[in-house]
Amino acid sequence: MSETEGKAPDLQAALAAWREAVGEAHVVVDPEALEAARTATFATTQTIPAIVRPADTAQVQACLRIASAHRVPVYPVSAGRNWGYGSRVPPGDGSVLLDLGRMNRVVAYDEQLAYITVEPGVTFRQAAAYLRERQSSNFITTIGGSPDASLVGNALERGDGRGPHADIFQHVCALEAVLPTGERIETGHARFPDSRAAPVFRWGLGPVLDGLFSQSSLGVVTRMTFWLARKQPWLREFVCAVNDDAQLWTFVDRLQALALDGTLKGSFFFWNDIKAYSVTQQFPYAAVGRTPLPDWAREKFREGFGRWAISGTLTAPDAEFGALLEKRLARALEGAFRPLSFGPEVLDGEGGFQGVPSEANLAMTYWRKRTPQPEDPNPDRDRCGFIWCCVAVPFTGQDAKRATDIADRVPRLFGFEPNLALLAFSPRCVYLITALAYDRDAKGEDTRAQACYRALTRELADAGYHLTRAGLQAQGAVPAVRDDSTAVRRRLKDAFDPQGILAPGRSEP
C-alpha cells in the first residue's frame, strides 16, 4: 500500500506546499478570480478552490508531486480560452487550476528548417509577432478563435486552422510532458542528449508517445515544437456562393478531387448563410422581435449571399502557375449562384491565411446578445452562450449531405439557428462544425442548448459521424465503444496517474 493510498484530499496542506514551490503571489484564492475562472460559455457547476501559476517545468513537476501527495485534483490550462468547449472550467468539481500562462517563452526558432519551439503560454498573437519581428518567410497556422489562445492548448485539443497546416497536431513534435507523478518525459529523439534532429524528426525511436498527451489527462505538456509553413510567393483568396443544395454536394465532390490532386493545398470552407450573418451582424431583434430567426428574415439576408459560400485560397510558386490553378477551380465551380471571384494577388505576403491572427470570428459568440460586442470580446465574462459540436465526415458530397441534413434540422427543433461550416482540412475528411449561439441571460436557453447539443451529437453518432473534440459539454454524451479500449485506456490512466489527480472526469480515457 502506497503512503497516500486511502488518504483524504488535503487542500490546505497542498496550498501551503504550492506557495512554497511557486511563491505566494502565484497561488490565487481571490474569490473574484475564482468566480471568473469557473465561468464558461454555457452552464457549469464546478467550483475551483485555487489557481496555481508555475513559472517553469521544474515548478510544474513540483506542483504535480504536491497534488499527488495531497490527492488534490488539478486541471491544466495554457491560455484558458477554450471558448465553446468549456473555457477554463475543469471537468470535475473542486479541481485547482494549473495556469501555465507564465510559461510563455519561445525556446527555439529556426528559419531554414521552419520550426518554432514554445512553452504552453505562448499565444497565436505572440508567435505571429515573433515571426514578424524576424521578418520570417514562414508562418504559424492561425485559428478562428482568440488570437490570445495558446499554440499548445489548441494543438493538444487537435485544433484546426487555416492554410496548409490546418490539421495542427499533424505538424508538431518533440513534446515535453510532466506526468502526475512528477516524472518528465520528452517524445521522439528529444529524449536523447544533444539530439540534433529532435525538432525536425517526429517519430524518434520506438513507440510514438506524442498522441498520449493529446485530448488526454495523462500529462501536462510543458514544451512543444511546431513546424511552420512557408509563405507562398503567390496567393489569391477565392469565394463563390451556392443557392441550390444539389449543386453544393456536386461542388463538394469536385473540390475533393482538387484537394487530392494538389490544386487546393490549404484548408477551405463551405459555410452557410447563418454563419455569414452571425459574423457580420447581431441578431436583428429590432426587425424580427424574437428568436429564432424566421425564414423570411433568413431569406432576406440570403438574397445577396446565397445559401452557402465556398471560400479558400489558391497558392503557387508564381502568377503563371497560379493562373492555371484559377482555371481549374473555375471549371469545378462553374454555374455557381454567385460566380467564383478572386481577391487581389498577394505576393510574398501575409494575411489571415498566412499567419495573421484575427478576432473577427468572435463576433459569432455575440450573435444573440442584446448589447453590442465590446472592444475586448470575452464571451465568458459577457454571458454569451456558445457551444461547438464538431464531427468528422468523409469528404464526399453524399456524406457531407447526410451529416449536414442532421445539423441543419436539429438546432431548429430547439429554437436555435443552424450555424454550420464544413472545413476541408485534408483530401479525405472534412469537419462538420455546428455552433449553437445563444444568450445566457435569456431564460431557459442554457438548458435548451445543452439538450440540443446532446440530441445533435446522438443523431450524428447514430448516422456514423462522431465527435472530434469532446469539450466539457460532451460529458456523458460520448457513445459507448465496441471494443476493449475503455478498460485498456483506464489501465493507462492508472499507470500514468496513480492518484487520479490530473483532470479527473475528462471525457476519456
Ligand SMILES: Cc1cc2nc3c(=O)[nH]c(=O)nc-3n(C[C@H](O)[C@H](O)[C@H](O)COP(=O)(O)OP(=O)(O)OC[C@H]3O[C@@H](n4cnc5c(N)ncnc54)[C@H](O)[C@@H]3O)c2cc1C
Ligand atoms: C468564434 C470562435 C472560433 C473558434 N475557432 C477555432 C478554430 O478555428 N480552430 C480551433 O481549433 N478552435 C477554435 N475555437 C475554439 C478555441 O477557442 C480554440 O481551440 C483555442 O485554441 C483553445 O484555447 P486555449 O489555447 O486557450 O486552450 P486551453 O483552454 O488552455 O486548453 C484547452 C484544453 O487543452 C488542455 N490543455 C491545455 N494546455 C495543456 C497542457 N499544457 N498540457 C495538457 N493539457 C493541456 C486543457 O486542459 C483544455 O482541456 C474557436 C472558438 C470561438 C469562440
